[in-house]
Amino acid sequence: MTHTDGRKPIVVGVDPDPDRRTALAWAAAEAERRDLPLLLVHAQGVPTAGYRPRGGHPSWEAWKDDLHAAGDQVLKAAVSFMESRHPGVETAGLLAEGHPAWVLREQSRQATEVVVGSWHLSTRQELSTSASVALPLVAHASCPVVVVPGPERAGDEPPYLVVGVDGSAHSAAAVDFAFEEASLRGAAVRALYVWHPPALGVLDEPAAVAECRRVLSETVAGRSATHPEVELHQDVVRGHPVQVLTEASGHALGLVVGTHGHGGFGGMLLGSVSQGVLHHARCPVLTVPRPDR
Numbered sequence: 001m002t003h004t005d006g007r008k009p010i011v012v013g014v015d016p017d018p019d020r021r022t023a024l025a026w027a028a029a030e031a032e033r034r035d036l037p038l039l040l041v042h043a044q045g046v047p048t049a050g051y052r053p054r055g056g057h058p059s060w061e062a063w064k065d066d067l068h069a070a071g072d073q074v075l076k077a078a079v080s081f082m083e084s085r086h087p088g089v090e091t092a093g094l095l096a097e098g099h100p101a102w103v104l105r106e107q108s109r110q111a112t113e114v115v116v117g118s119w120h121l122s123t124r125q126e127l128s129t130s131a132s133v134a135l136p137l138v139a140h141a142s143c144p145v146v147v148v149p150g151p152e153r154a155g156d157e158p159p160y161l162v163v164g165v166d167g168s169a170h171s172a173a174a175v176d177f178a179f180e181e182a183s184l185r186g187a188a189v190r191a192l193y194v195w196h197p198p199a200l201g202v203l204d205e206p207a208a209v210a211e212c213r214r215v216l217s218e219t220v221a222g223r224s225a226t227h228p229e230v231e232l233h234q235d236v237v238r239g240h241p242v243q244v245l246t247e248a249s250g251h252a253l254g255l256v257v258g259t260h261g262h263g264g265f266g267g268m269l270l271g272s273v274s275q276g277v278l279h280h281a282r283c284p285v286l287t288v289p290r291p292d293r
Contacts, residue, residue, distance in 0.1 A: 007036050008143075011107045012115040013100055013133060014042040014078045014093075016071075023117035023148045024078060026284060028086040030146075033184045036112055037090040038082065042075045043103035044068075044096070071095050101136040108141040118149040118278070134278055138259055138287045144177055146254075147278055147285045159187040160233075161286075162248045163256040164241065164273065166193065167215040170258030170290040175220055177288045178256040179227045187253055188231035191220050194241040212236045242276030249281040256286045 012027035024040070031038040075093040082091045096103045108114045116133055138145045163178035165171045175191065182189045193216040195209060213236050224232050237244050249255040259274045278285055 008110055008112040009037040009039040009092075010034070010113050010115065011039045011041055011104065011111040013104055013117070014040050014075060015117055016042070016074045018077060018081075020117055021078070021081065022150055023115050023146075024082060025085075026146065026148045027113075027115040028082050028089055028091075030113065030115070031089045032086060034112065037092065038086075039107070039111070040075060040078050040082065040091065040093045041104060041107055042071050042078070042093070042095055043098055043100035044071050068095065099133075101133040104133060104137050105140050105142075108137075108143045108145070111143050113144045113146055114141055115146045115148060118147045135275065138274065138278065141287075141289060143289070145287045147287070149281065149284065157251060159185060159253050160190050160231075161185075161187055161254045161256055162190045162192060162245065162252045164194065164245050164258070164277075165191050165216050165219045166241075167219055168258065170288065172219055172258075173291050174256045174258040174286075174288040175223060177286065179223045179230050181254065181256070181286065182230045183227045185253060186229075188233060189223075190233045190235065190248065190252070191216060192245065192248060193234075193236045194244045195236055195238050196240055197238065209236055209238075241273045242280065245273070245277050246280040246282065249277070249283045249285075252283045254284045254286050255281050256288065259287045259289055 010027050010031040012023055014024070015021070028038055030036075072095055075095050079091055079093045082089065094107075104114050104116065114137065116137060118134055134145075134147045138147070161178050161182050163171075163174050165175060175189075178189050178191075181187075193212045195212045197205070197208075213234075216234055216236060220232060220234060224230070237248075245255060245257070255277060257274050257277055274287060278287075
């Protein structure tokens with residue numbers, strides 16, 4: 001849904017549980033900040049084994065009728081909820097058939113961002129159940145994906161976003177997105193290069209850390225000129241990237257990371273860091289695809 005004026009919407013996945021509206025609230029606030037329309041998407045999958053529509057025998061058409069009616073109610077309630085709380089945001093709804101991850105991936109082609117909630121499932125659940133959409137969506141989306149684990153918190157200190165840097169093209173894209181988000185929010189950026197020493201150690205640790213600092217400085221170079229209103233902090237931290245970034249996310253408005261998932265829809269290949277922070281971060285995770293996606 002690209003508008004005639006060229007504005008691409010903020011797309012958000014609608015959970016059928018009315019108590020799970022954290023992602024909706026985050027997406028609506030983002031749409032307000034960016035002056036973009038908001039598209040609420042409720043995706044319906046395939047019938048579960050043993051389903052009996054209206055108490056009778058299995059029937060594909062009857063199942064579709066029942067599912068569409070229930071889905072339409074869920075979507076209308078979500079749209080009404082958003083319009084009552086964010087009347088200034090242009091809001092629309094879309095009821096679609098298919099696995100939610102696939103539907104949202106298709107919508108990402110015409111979106112500015114896609115926003116989903118997180119159930120903090122175990123790794124096994126994330127990979128094997130249809131309840132989760134975050135991992136397959138992040139692996140294949142054409143635009144940034146925001147995974148919201150809970151209500152956005154306002155910390156005691158000045159607001160900031162954390163961005164992970166490793167010198168790659170996808171981390172450079174994450175830095176660009178972090179500065180853009182920080183500018184919209186009046187927040188600072190904390191750019192982290194996490195140095196994880198090899199198991200056998202290094203001969204010259206100071207030189208290795210100095211090289212990390214050089215890569216970090218080169219990656220963030222020029223962003224302050226583009227966004228002079230955004231305060232930048234740079235740090236090289238020793239440790240495991242997932243652990244360090246998770247700890248850094250504790251008081252952040254968001255954690256921004258690049259992704260390099262690829263392959264067929266069923267064959268997710270996410271970086272271990274991206275996948276790890278999706279499971280453990282204590283704030284919304286903003287994932288940014290590599291530039292050529």
